[in-house]
Amino acid sequence: MKINCFWFRRDLRLEDNAGLYEALKAGLPVLPVFIFDRDILDHLPHKDARVTFIHSVIHQLNEQLQALGSSIYVAYGRPYEIWDKIIQTFEVQTVITNRDYEPYALLRDSTIEKLLHNKGVAFKTFKDHLIFEKDEVLKQDGTPYTVFTPYSRTWKKMLDSKQVEVEGKTMSYYFQSYPIEKYVQHFYKTKTFPIPSLEDMGFEKTNIPIPSKEVKQGVIKQYDQMRNFPAINGTSRLGIHFRFGTISIRQKAQKAMQLNETFLNELIWREFYAMILAHFPHVVKNSFREKYDHIEWRNDEKDFQKWCEGKTGYPIVDAGMRELNTTGYMHNRVRMITASFLTKHLLIDWRWGEAYFAEKLLDFELASNNGGWQWAAGSGTDAAPYFRIFNPDAQQTKFDKDMRYIKTWVPEYGTPKYPKPMVEHKMARERCLATYKAGLEQA
Ligand SMILES: Cc1cc2nc3c(=O)[nH]c(=O)nc-3n(C[C@H](O)[C@H](O)[C@H](O)COP(=O)(O)OP(=O)(O)OC[C@H]3O[C@@H](n4cnc5c(N)ncnc54)[C@H](O)[C@@H]3O)c2cc1C
Structure with a gap:
């Protein structure tokens, strides 16, 4: 047959x-x-x-x-x-x-x-996997965007550029759904096939809980106000479901359009980084901006170990790393802080941090992880300029004022058991500025 x-x-x-x-x-x-x-x-x-x-x-x-x-x-x-x-x-x-x-x-x-x-x-x-593939959202001259904001504007215009009628309603062609109910009799008829066990494949079952794919509407509705505070459940936690396609991007983007534009923008960031990876595959190994490959990283292995274990003496960094190690998740704000700390305060190559996140994150996605790391290191597309260095204490005061997040993940904070900061902020900042300047001048 x-x-x-x-x-x-x-x-x-x-x-x-x-x-x-x-x-x-x-x-x-x-x-x-x-x-x-x-x-x-x-x-x-x-x-x-x-x-x-x-x-x-x-x-x-x-x-x-x-x-x-x-x-x-x-x-x-x-x-x-x-x-x-x-x-x-x-x-x-x-x-x-x-x-x-x-x-x-x-x-x-x-x-x-x-x-x-x-x-x-x-x-x-x-x-x-995407609403728009790499060549569907381009600049007028046919070249790819390398800056997010104009990309996102064209992305939204493209969405409106083709409309269809579905059940009497006009909707974007790109949000069309693919209902299989009419065709299910076409599945190949068979007795059930065996599925290899995790053990057969050399794996062991883990007990890390997987975030639900059902998100409370309130989370999306208030996303723009809540998304920056790691102690609050203010983001969707849908990353793993987008990654493995256990939810449909078309359905979620449509909901986002109705409920919260900031949330829609985050979904567009996902497409932006996928587009960057597809057009500029050198980013997998090298800096998006070539001259950043001249930075002389310190790459101290003991420092790296402290960062991985959440023992830097900066509580917001440590809370993030411990959250990641325990749950496979880290809040976006804290991803930015921990990545900035590794690259700027410790002068460790962003590729080390990227690889660590790739191993631990439930929602690991090559394009977004690479984009996030290169952003933090300053070498990426919409990079934070290298002279803008996050002060972890100031970030904590702004985004975890009453220390709820820190107390959850670093219970010994404030006791003699908690380590002293592994580097002094002012010194690390000046060292970073000097190293970046020297590297970029060499290019
Ligand atoms: C250093 C660093 C590494 C990162 N690594 C990854 C990664 O491996 N995989 C990943 O999906 N995201 C990554 N991000 C982006 C972002 O942190 C996560 O998508 C987000 O925290 C996931 O949580 P959520 O599902 O609750 O997202 P929400 O805030 O609810 O956002 C909804 C969805 O939008 C997408 N999204 C949100 N923010 C971004 C962003 N900045 N870039 C790209 N997509 C975004 C994700 O698919 C996310 O699930 C990284 C960011 C940084 C700074």
Whole structure:
């Protein structure tokens, strides 16, 4: 029997999934596939909350599919070998998937596409992870934006540029949804496939709680007023769900438009950094602004260790790092403070901090993490100028005045057990200014 396959990657949901909709609409039975990719997993610690999360989501998807008489074909290995096996086992006409824009994913997909084409199987991709891809929001001269504000203005104009009628209502073409209800009978009928256990893949289950994908409307409504205070639950915590596609960006952006423009702007930051990574892939290893690669970092390993463990003697920095180490989350304001502290106060290469966040953050996203780190180091697109150095104490007074956040994460603060500041702010500031100046003059 001829079939099509739908390959799930960072779009782990049945609802409003563009590629899945197109696959089902095409008419042939659709076999859903998920690969636990060893090229990614082999580099992760054996206790990784994101792997635990994905694993449980795959089980949930399988249950939803079982209710429809189908199942998800789950494999553990390298995508090339797995696809080679799938097309030998099934008579596949087309493999359909949603586009993934990270450098590794682009390379993987072009290799798979070649393999499939050589065997006479088509490979079709769709847009689902973003509202606008890299070439959809460009300057008038056709070049990419490198500054957020004009990018976001054009982004919003683009949204209005194409309208459609849905159930009597006019809406942006880019917010269209992809309801599969009409086509669910097209899922490939099968008994349930086995799912490898976490242990089979060398992982251990973690107990880190995953933030809910249901956000209270009040949080989004008051987002602009509450989002800067780490002691308050004033942000959505949806990062992990955007990352793995357990929610639809189109649905959330539409809600954001109705409820809070500042929240919408944050979703646009996500697209901005994805666009920057796609147009300027050198940012993965190098500074966006080349001259910042001449800075002579101190890169003191003991200092780095203190920062990682939250033992710098600056309570707002320590609270952030301990929150990250315990929960896999850190509030955005505190991400900015801790990143600034590492790069400016300790003069440690932003790539060290970036890698640490990449290992720990539940919502780790290459483009946004890189963008955030380069912003803090001053080497990025809309960078804070290097002479603007966050004073951690002043930040704390402004954003955690009554120390609720600090008391939660640094209970020994104010007792003799708490360490003295590892560097003195004024000295660190002057050292940073001198080092940056020297590096930039050299360029
Ligand atoms: C040094 C540093 C590293 C960061 N690393 C990441 C990362 O790996 N993954 C990541 O998704 N975000 C990253 N951010 C951006 C931001 O801190 C997080 O998106 C946000 O804190 C996640 O919490 P939330 O889901 O409650 O976000 P909310 O404030 O509720 O925002 C909603 C969503 O908008 C997006 N968003 C918000 N702020 C930004 C931003 N500045 N840049 C890009 N997208 C944004 C995220 O998808 C987020 O989930 C980083 C920021 C800094 C300064």
